[in-house]
Amino acid sequence: MKKVEVGSFKARYLAVIDEVYARRETVLITKHGRPVAKLVPAGTDTEEIWDFLRGKGVVTGDVVSPALADWGKLK
Numbered sequence: 001m002k003k004v005e006v007g008s009f010k011a012r013y014l015a016v017i018d019e020v021y022a023r024r025e026t027v028l029i030t031k032h033g034r035p036v037a038k039l040v041p042a043g044t045d046t047e048e049i050w051d052f053l054r055g056k057g058v059v060t061g062d063v064v065s066p067a068l069a070d071w072g073k074l075k
Helices: 006-012 013-023 046-050
Strands: 002-005 027-031 034-038
Touching: 002 006, 006 013, 006 027, 013 034, 027 046
Parallel strands: 002 027
Antiparallel strands: 027 034
16 A cells, blocks of 8 residues: 655645556555545445445344244233
8 A cells, every 4th residue: 555645645636546546556645654544446445345244144043023932921
């Protein structure tokens, strides 16, 4: 991952954006050496953000019927 200081990014942000698009590579923007933002190519992290748990859960049993056979006993 390429790192760019805020001042440098501010001076040439259009070139950095074009580079991210062309290379499909993330750029980390830093301020005084500390990361403050990340510029990522559009469309690469969508599934990572929204579908990161897809396929990790398993349904084991009936999910429609109540867990207890007789709800009256709970009163």
